[in-house]
Amino acid sequence: MNVHFSKRAEGLKASEIRELLKLTEMPEIISFAGGLPAPELFPVSEMIDVCKNVFLNDGESALQYSSTEGCKELREIIAKERMAAAKVNTTYNNIAITTGSQQAIEFSAKIFVNEGDTIICESPSYLGALNAFKAYNPNFVEVPMDENGLIVSELEKILKSTSNVKLIYTIPDFQNPTGKTLPDDRREAIAKLAAEYKVPVVEDSPYGDLIFEGTRHPSIKSFDKDGWVIYLGTFSKTFCPGLRIGWICASPEILEKYIIVKQGADLQGSTLDQKITAQFMKEYNLDLHIKDIIKVYDRRRKLMLSSIDKYFPKNTSHTNPCGGLFTWVKLKDGLDAAEILKDALKENVAYVPGGAFFANGGHPNYFRLNYSCMSDDKIVEGIKRLGKVLSKYC
Template sequence: MKFKLAERMEHLKTSEIRELLKLTEQPDLISFAGGLPAPELFPIEEIKLISLKVLSNEGTNALQYGPTEGYTPLRKLIAEQRMKAVGVNTTFENILITSGSQQGLDFTGKIFLNKDDVVICESPSYLGAINAFKAYMPKFVEIPMDDNGMIIDELEKALKKFPNAKFIYTIPDFQNPTGKTLSYERRIKMLELAEKYNIPIIEDSPYSELRFEGETIPSIKSLDKKGLVIYLGTFSKTFCPGLRLGWICAEPEILSKYIIVKQSADLQTSSISQREAAAFMQTYNLNEHIDKIRAIYKRRRDLMIEMIKQEFPNNVKYTLPQGGLFIWVTLPENVDATELLKIAIENKVAFVPGNSFFPNGGHTNHFRLNFSNMTENKIIEGIKRLGKILKENI
């Protein structure tokens, strides 16, 4: 039976890339494609103890329905620990727990976007955000980046040109997919523009606590005196993604809209997962755990960069991220990374072709490499395989 669907479904199709990436699930394939954290760092033994503690002390509440806003002690811990770590002074009233920060992206689209409204984002930008917003049928205006992130003059041109722009979407720290970081000066200027044009900034910040070197740059939210920034945080990269725990930090007036939308979307995030994350933060030191993650990811990034230097041809460029999970590779302009991926899969190695990250298409000569999920031996072997493919095919 063929049913009549909503118009938005024409914009939400399974991508060729997604189908290709399904082929990467072979056990002997070295995949730099996902955005997965290193599973060997998951604190399994600690979570066992925590689970018992939560079920013993508050089993009934952990298994019952709870408030849409989230479990208050977890909201408090996020305000006091995670938001403080990115320089934001806030309280639990400004925190809504979401089912991963992906849900915060979907809600942002739902709250702000009518059909044909404009979303301003980095070029390229996070694939999952693009897809979340596409469900609300906006136009995307892509702002070019250089090594310091979004180019602010280009941003102002876009704000002037598109008065129906509804928000600026940015991943300021170790951006997905480029690994680039927005400079301090540009954060200040972005805030000035947001105020001038009365437009919110969606600061998507999954990687900000994963800096390996260089000085920490304050989050845009921490510099925001006017309530212009809606901050999306997550435990997926600093704790574990399987629990599906993220949050939104925003001023109560706009946060109340997210709460209404959350209620009709899934009532609330898992009562037990929220209590487990809170108990973990009360019992152990999440900062120390993040230090461990940082140390290992730094080693993997160093190794991947070293191997790229050694194995990739000279006409291939790549970014040098100071943190996060990703390196962005740029090939000569005539090369199609999707075609390369097909060859790569045959040779048991994978990446994500870059054009998926450009909401308006084009830009076929890039790909994204993830360095967090593979062991050092696999990084060495995988980059060798990729280097060989590049040498033979570009």
């Protein structure tokens, strides 16, 4: 066979994260590579009754086709509860359901970006977004970050000097991969720049509710007066990722395009999963559930950071996330975390090498660690093993 794929498909490679996850499925490996929520915190027993109630209430509707934009009841709950938590005053009319945030990320490139157009993203940024964007052959410009995230003056410089900027992609809360969080004044400034330069901002906020220190920051969307900010939310990190329920909150003109693109992409998401999610939110208080999650993740974070300080060589550094799932480790210049990973796997411990999180490559001396999905003793043991491996290099 000699199959001719399209130009966009020819260049697509399997994601490093997914390939790694396959390697790390072996039970003897302590993997800090994934970004999985802790499954022992899923409300499994509650879900039995929730599902039963969905079928008893209106089982036929739950199993039938429904609208592309999603079930109204769930969109109302999202507007009233989740968007209010992000300090956005909105209604279900501005909400559409997507298959996780990932689908909305991919749609964003499809909707705004022609080949060769510029996407501005953080340096580093979420690998899954960069991979989705790459299918549209954009030009990436990376905004430098300091310890508080994206530097606004650098963003402005780029906007001033770059033609055909069609999208700004940012993860303001406990960023993937760095764990950094943007201060409120920078959020406001980004919303203003978007309106000034007439460039849509995709605000990807999967971790905004998972706060260990301080209170929830207002979203960039909450400062958006003219509709240039597109907010992406998800229940994957606060409820259950297996249901794949994410959402977009955007102005009507923009939201309509997302809905039309979704119509062609898959007609609609699962009716059943939307009804189950809405029913759960009616029967239980998600914010109380989030508090339980935070308690566990915060303990694991502290344990991981103190273990790093104890076992890692002194010339490595790491971020201090105040929420979310990740910390980001910097090795001394000249080291290659992808190379070192091979050694780490021999010691049965894994992480994600940082290079793939930079849109234009480079920066091999970083890696990402996840602390949400691992028991206390494995965190200590895994970091100890990793420290031993790193000591050979640093």
